[in-house]
Amino acid sequence: MTDTAAPAGATPKAKKSLFKALEIDTRLLGMIGAFVVLCLVFNVVTDGRFLTPRNIFNLTIQTVSVAIMATGMVFVIVTRNIDLSVGSLLAACSAVMAMTQTWLLPDVLGLGLGHPIIWLVAIVVGLVVGTAIGAFQGFLVGYLSIPAFIVTLGGLLVWRNVAWYLTAGQTIGPLDATFMKFGGINGTLGTDASWAVAAVAAVAAVAVIFMARRSKLAHGFPVKPLWAEGLLALVAAGAIVGFIAILNAYDVPIGRLRRIFEARGQEIPEGFSMGYGLPVSVLVLIAIAVAMTVIARRTRLGRYIFATGGNPDAAELSGINTRLLTVKVFAIMGALCALSAVVASARLANHSNDIGTLDELRVIAAAVIGGTALSGGIGTIYGAILGALIMQSLQSGMAMVGVDAPLQNIVVGSVLVLAVLIDIQYRKRTGGK
Template identity: 75%
Template sequence: MTETSPAAPPPAKPRGFFAALEIDTRLIGMIGAFVVICLIFNFLTDGRFMTPRNIFNLTIQTASVAIMATGMVFVIVTRHIDLSVGSLLATCSAMMAMTQTLVTPEWLGLGLNHPATMPIAILVGVLTGLVIGAFHGWLIGYLAIPAFIVTLGGFLVWRNVAWHLTDGQTIGPLDENFQLFGGINGTLGETWSWVVAALAVLGAFYAIFQSRRNRVLHEFPVKPLWAEFVLGGVATAAIVGLVAVLNAYEIPTARLERLFEARGETMPEGLVQGYGLPISVLLLLLIAFIMTLIARRTRLGRYIFATGGNPEAAELAGINTRLLTVKIFAIMGVLCAISAVVASSRQTFHSNDIGTLDELRVIAAAVIGGTALSGGMGTIYGAILGALIMQSLQSGMAMVGVDAPYQNIVVGIVLVFAVFVDILYRRRTGDKT
């Protein structure tokens, strides 16, 4: 009797709509909460909250915290915490600001707005974040000092190092090329935004195809084809919708005229152009893609989640958890530097209060996004959505006229409630992670 093997595993037995899509119910809950928040504030502001202008501002305000939140996922997954990210952002920002206003013009003779000024400044900032982050990781991993204490010390140290570097002064204006990462001063425009949208849609369908192909190769159950197309359709609608809204935010005529004059051209009569996708948001999307790739497709990602799930078992399995800790905090430091680029370029100058309370916003974004404080579980997209929810709350309350202290009270309540809901969810699903 000859043995035969099926060419592909059969689809799973018929299930409910959401079960067939295999979407995390917490993700659905977060998306639902975000939609409700938008609808409530849109009603309270007489339709101003969901205008293209406000959505544009919301995306660029979210970018800095969301970038750091992607790194905080790795930190919390491995059962650590980082309270120093806001202060580290300030130090990186100060280093880049001094590079642009002192080092390149006076030491290197390049001058502000020289083509080399921006890359040199960013390199200095990234190296600063990398070294400080790796140093934190070394103290935690090799000297066994609790992460809470190390980063609490960093919270105090690096904020004041930033103050010392600038003598407590506001440093600016920053390099014009550097300011392209800030949002309003750097966008792709309508045409290139649609090009990026098309590439993103193709990437989404390719990822769905590859996931299905891998399941078939490993003889795992696959989703129904209609479920794959539904997921692709949802991704397409989200991408196209976002780009359409951002393109709908028109550049003021006076600003458009100045842009044409700067190029030595005359603006055509009646020309209307939209801002399009901000470079800072594109940077966030690229970082999210890279961090998700690390988490799901690399040995480092597997080690991170294995260590978070059971540190003792990870060590017995041969994982160098001490070196892993250094790598995680080094990644966190680099992301703080990139966030410093976005935050300071959006302001067009470095200020002493840059990054203040960002450590709390970043931790809250990761936790609201479903990262378990007990370790072993978390997603990059969840952290970004958590950051977007928090920024929507703060932006909406500011538009309604709620004072800053009350905004922080609401955010604190939302954070505690999100953790409580997450605990109930894990109890209900039997997840003890």
Template identity: 70%
Template structure:
């Protein structure tokens, strides 16, 4: 009787501390695993793993896979799979490469370095990726061909079409403007990095406390004020600390001299300048925010998760699941094109093996990040964190001299273990409800 009385209309049932703080235990576990990974490699490498240079390198190496992983979340949530993303990336990269080095110079007489080269190449790559993705979605959604088969065929087709597009040749050099999207060749510098970091902090604080006010206004439970303030402080410290680390990684003096010479100036004696935030990382941040907004605030996002939760019920409720499949795969293709831009610019060339095995890395990042292969569950931030964990793992193993085959063995084992842990977690969560 006491239990019944304690939950009457005039009282609020007590919630555990974890429930009050609204902490995602899966995210907390991933962050703990990532922290442990960094600690181990830092000790083994004598502190080199967490040096500003290595953090910068890991960051720019993560971007390409992380971009595609955000799209893979939507694909897997809707109970599909895309095995072709690495090959579509290669196809988009091949198109961008030949547009800027062959088609425009030979067709329109535009020299490499002309202002029209970079935007035309980028738009061509994005258009090709979107078209291929939409075609895959059409075959899966309207023709009823399993997405596994459609994209498995795409894996073979687009990889080899890209080979024919470039004649099997590595394409280089590329347009200098396009190279700015690769990482070290395109950074914002300390000043603008701090400006963007501070603006991001202001927006984050406003969003967090606005969401809190909205919950309270509609009578939903909210975190204690101290907990909200503590979580906000941790987020701000992470943003500002990350910015400080990137700003502390100095541009080599020889490169600085070339930059001054290109402007017709002489570099002052003892002048130094930090890299700051790479443009590619800024692109990832924008995409992550946009995809999160789509997932949480738009009709498309609600339809995606509703379809993944129960496709039959979603269709009976009026959702055009076939057209939704086309949209999801088209978005995936667009992100492949964007990743092709970043990967090509970072490597400063188009090679035939670009994007090889990226489909496995992307799927692994999404799954390690908590996206359920059964559909209906997944987060954008989880996929990005999964990509970061995988890249950190590979980078750390490379620094301690682990052979590439064994690196792949470890990554495969981590993927299987992550899925196993996810299954256990969901079983226990279901048993608790």
């Protein structure tokens, strides 16, 4: 059996263009190119400060919360719905988890502050609340036929003010020390564990690429040339190792190191340094991205979601319970809002009234910029995460340059409209694929 399933008389490999051989999505390539150009421009105008390990580390942990919700927003938009309540739902889940840690468990149930299960119980409670609220909104949309725009617009107003009443408008903190490890700088793996994660992830990426090739060959589907598969595997592994190398290059400041050693009753050795490594929050995002991609591509639920978004009437006639599917999609969105609340509140080390403000716009923008079609049926998880990274890079770069907040919002809004326009033109030229 040959490496490719090309028919007889096909054009020789040497005559194929590089892009055709690699079968790269030109839209994804354009997004990556735009991101690279954006980073290079900001690096120049900030005198090289934008692409430092410190800023890249901060950029990753700032992106996580929105990126987590953006993966769920892909499913919502693919099914031709919208969720305007995600920022307020994040605030409600954050308030519930904060009250669980600082009042319910210590005062009502008698678990002392710092008890080893406080963080776990708080997260479970937050997930239950987020999933329940999401499912409730999905029920209103799916079974009562209330437009998702109206339901979630009401949720935007309701859940943030529910959070306000739960906390009496006060900032709640400090949160549990273990809980705060999910926030980024308070919880990192260190350099050695990060290199181990990089090795496992690189091997897994290469294995997935070649397992997919083997599966296609076994079923008689056309595949890329072997050299193209190898090049893609090399690029994927190199990107993973390079990303971890950048994070490991960000050293813990000497003042923080001194406090760490003083807490242990030790003195910091002369010339000692230590890198932060991979943040736990980024590891959580990676796990969610993998899980959501598997759901989208490998499960019946994922096939039903994209089939319903492509043609709701045909999906219902084929036996798909589109009403129950809507409940499931919004429930997933609610659970992801709760996980984002963990990351966001842990990064701040407390719950504040303004947490998650305008996140609904950032999440929708990330999904749309990442290629999710507002008309439904089309969207990718990795595209949404890349869209979130582009949005955060744009905002962070403008903040470093000294652009004031109103102009930042004007630029972000303009970029969103431009991205939708480009997406519409791209789909017209490619026949909507």
